[in-house]
Amino acid sequence: MRRARRRGLAHEAADRVRDAIFEGLVPPGAALREVELATALDVSRGSVREGLAVLEREGLVRSEWHRGARVIDMSPADVDEVYTVRAALECLATGTAAERAAPGHLEELSVLTDTLERALDAGADSPALLSLDMAFHDRVYEIAGNSRLTQAWHGVRSQVYLFQLTRIRLGHDQYRSVVVEEHRRLVSMLERGATPALAEAAREHVDSARRALARMLADPPR
Amino acid sequence: MRRARRRGLAHEAADRVRDAIFEGLVPPGAALREVELATALDVSRGSVREGLAVLEREGLVRSEWHRGARVIDMSPADVDEVYTVRAALECLATGTAAERAAPGHLEELSVLTDTLERALDAGADSPALLSLDMAFHDRVYEIAGNSRLTQAWHGVRSQVYLFQLTRIRLGHDQYRSVVVEEHRRLVSMLERGATPALAEAAREHVDSARRALARMLADPPR
DNA sequence: CAAAGTTCAAATGTTGACATCCGGACAATC
DNA sequence: GATTGTCCGGATGTCAACATTTGAACTTTG
Numbered sequence: 001m002r003r004a005r006r007r008g009l010a011h012e013a014a015d016r017v018r019d020a021i022f023e024g025l026v027p028p029g030a031a032l033r034e035v036e037l038a039t040a041l042d043v044s045r046g047s048v049r050e051g052l053a054v055l056e057r058e059g060l061v062r063s064e065w066h067r068g069a070r071v072i073d074m075s076p077a078d079v080d081e082v083y084t085v086r087a088a089l090e091c092l093a094t095g096t097a098a099e100r101a102a103p104g105h106l107e108e109l110s111v112l113t114d115t116l117e118r119a120l121d122a123g124a125d126s127p128a129l130l131s132l133d134m135a136f137h138d139r140v141y142e143i144a145g146n147s148r149l150t151q152a153w154h155g156v157r158s159q160v161y162l163f164q165l166t167r168i169r170l171g172h173d174q175y176r177s178v179v180v181e182e183h184r185r186l187v188s189m190l191e192r193g194a195t196p197a198l199a200e201a202a203r204e205h206v207d208s209a210r211r212a213l214a215r216m217l218a219d220p221p222r
Numbered sequence: 223m224r225r226a227r228r229r230g231l232a233h234e235a236a237d238r239v240r241d242a243i244f245e246g247l248v249p250p251g252a253a254l255r256e257v258e259l260a261t262a263l264d265v266s267r268g269s270v271r272e273g274l275a276v277l278e279r280e281g282l283v284r285s286e287w288h289r290g291a292r293v294i295d296m297s298p299a300d301v302d303e304v305y306t307v308r309a310a311l312e313c314l315a316t317g318t319a320a321e322r323a324a325p326g327h328l329e330e331l332s333v334l335t336d337t338l339e340r341a342l343d344a345g346a347d348s349p350a351l352l353s354l355d356m357a358f359h360d361r362v363y364e365i366a367g368n369s370r371l372t373q374a375w376h377g378v379r380s381q382v383y384l385f386q387l388t389r390i391r392l393g394h395d396q397y398r399s400v401v402v403e404e405h406r407r408l409v410s411m412l413e414r415g416a417t418p419a420l421a422e423a424a425r426e427h428v429d430s431a432r433r434a435l436a437r438m439l440a441d442p443p444r
Numbered sequence: 445c446a447a448a449g450t451t452c453a454a455a456t457g458t459t460g461a462c463a464t465c466c467g468g469a470c471a472a473t474c
Numbered sequence: 475g476a477t478t479g480t481c482c483g484g485a486t487g488t489c490a491a492c493a494t495t496t497g498a499a500c501t502t503t504g
Contacts, residue, residue, distance in 0.1 A: 006287040006495085008457065034486070044459045046268065049486085053272070057279050059370065065228040066465045066486050081370045088314040089374075092306070148281065148303040148381075152311075152374045159370075228465090230487065256456070266489045271456090288456050288495045 009043045013051030016041055018158060021060060021071055022165060028073040032061065058158040074163060076217055082159045083210035087203045089153055090137070094186065094202040096144035098194040105143050106191055112136045113183045120180060126168040133179055134161060140190075163213055170216040182208065231265045235273030238263055240380060243282060243293055244387060250295040254283065280380040296385060298439055304381045305432035309425045311375055312359070316408065316424040318366035320416040327365045328413055334358045335405045342402060348390040355401055356383060362412075385435055392438040404430065 017037065020026050032052060038045045052069045055061040059082075063069035072078065097105075116132045134157070141150045168175050182205050189198040239259065242248050254274060260267045274291045277283040281304075285291035294300065319327070338354045356379070363372045390397045404427050411420040 008287060010457090033484095035484095045486090046458065046460090050272075050275070050457095053275055059373065063486095065230060067467095068486065081368045084314070084318070084368060085370045085374055088310050092310045096306070146303045146306060148307045148378055151281065152307055152377055155374055155377060156370055232487090253455095255454095257454095267456090268488060268490090272487095289497095290456065 009047040010050035011054065013037070013041050013043055013048050014054040017051060018055060018058075018060060022162065026071055028071050030071050032069040032071065034068070055158075057155065059155055060158045060162065072159070072162075074166065074217070076214060078159075079163060079210065079213055079217065082156050082163060083206055083213075086156050086160055087206040087210075089149065089156070090140075090202040090206050091199045093137075093141050093144045093146075093149060093153070094190060094198055095194040096146060096149070097140050098190050098192075098198055100145055101143055101190065106187065109136065109139060109143075109187050109190065112139060113180065113187055116183060117180045120176060126172040126175060127165065129176065129179060130161070130164055130168060133164075133183070136183055164209065167209070167213045167216055174212055178208065231269040232272035233276065235259070235263050235265055235270050236276040239273060239277060240280075240282060244384065248293055250293050252293050254291040254293065256290070277380075279377065281377055282380045282384065294381070294384075296388065296439070298436060300381075301385060301432065301435055301439065304378050304385060305428055305435075308378050308382055309428040309432075311371065311378070312362075312424045312428050313421045315359075315363050315366045315368075315371060315375070316412060316420055317416040318368060318371070319362050320412050320414075320420055322367055323365050323412065328409065331358065331361060331365075331409050331412065334361060335402065335409055338405060339402045342398060348394040348397060349387065351398065351401060352383070352386055352390060355386075355405070358405055386431065389431070389435045389438055396434055400430065 017026070017032065026032065034045045034048050034052070037048045037052075041048065052061060052063065056063055056069065060072060061069045062072055112132070112135065116129065116136065119129055119132060138157075141153050144150075164175075185201055186198075186205060189195070189201045192198070239248070239254065248254065256267045256270050256274070259270045259274075263270065274283060274285065278285055278291065282294060283291045284294055334354070334357065338351065338358065341351055341354060360379075363375050366372075386397075407423055408420075408427060411417070411423045414420070
């Protein structure tokens, strides 16, 4: 069993605000005022403040001295930055995971992909698919078992999530048509161990997402 | 000019505590009590708390719910984790920097290496050399110009610093004998653009440090 | 005597009040 | 008329008091 974690109001507050951002209730670039959030969430400003610091660590929010916090926006440059870093991390993570994976782990990743496929076939909405998608990758990082690597991943994870949400919002057909296949490919590569081809597959998986989003941002299909 | 930054007491507190850790005043594994630090630094507990959160983001400190913060320790596993992640980041950073570097940037890195060499020849102490060493790498990240990458770097930077400090404390001869040459090699590779050989050099530079530290930890020369 | 329950000091988590800072609107100045 | 100075509303930064949790010493119980 995974041990239960007491977390405190700050993390709770961070979760609420993060979800609000993901749901689009707080658009990119919007200001996050401490008093406002404090009354809305019914906690003190101190807790909100600490929560915003958590979101800042995740890169979802940027704050400046005496100017408060704002939701990040997503210029094409931002997208490039995030996916470039993600590609490097994902490469390392899949490679390490391949080295350390027990057979059970690979089986588990395979099952996660099955779940994803079934959800797709059952007509689940794209955000739900994205959650499963992310869960798969989270598991890879866990299997790699490098806490610093996981921490680095958490530094871009929420941004990836936000960007991918935008991607599927602008046009989810392309996403739905490739997710499962790309994950299957990753699993099959993982089974063969830490090869250069695996690193290439991981890089390509990330880059495919980057290209799709870049296309969407440059030429919104409205 | 680089813009001036107001930062607040929390960052100031973080700086003090960080320095204290680097100077060995607070040994690995030691508890960092909020009230204690607050009185010592003459700031409120809130500011100390926020400062500790900064150090936690840097990986120098680990804190748990209602159990406070402790300085990380450095098991061989920790060393592996940090240098593994650092290698991946450094690869990406040098590659990107090579792509984007203006001639002036390469010149600047060369000058930084000259400074390092002069300091070495002038008999500067090893911690001073380490500062110059880190400044070089910081500049590479700046030149790469990827803020997410820089942030990921900051997530391991302080740990690298602490580990390297230990390395030179246990035996600085080896360090002094290779720093300059390894940096020269990096600069010359950077000048040839983003080649596979550059990535290899960056990886080797990091790995050399990892091996040196692992050797020291396994077999302390006392 | 070992295991579970109790108690208590010490530390952290949380809060609301007070101090400080920012940015824009308006007035003064050269 | 463009620049500089002053004011003020609204926001964040800081603080010290109060609430909660923890771990360990102690007691109880089977």
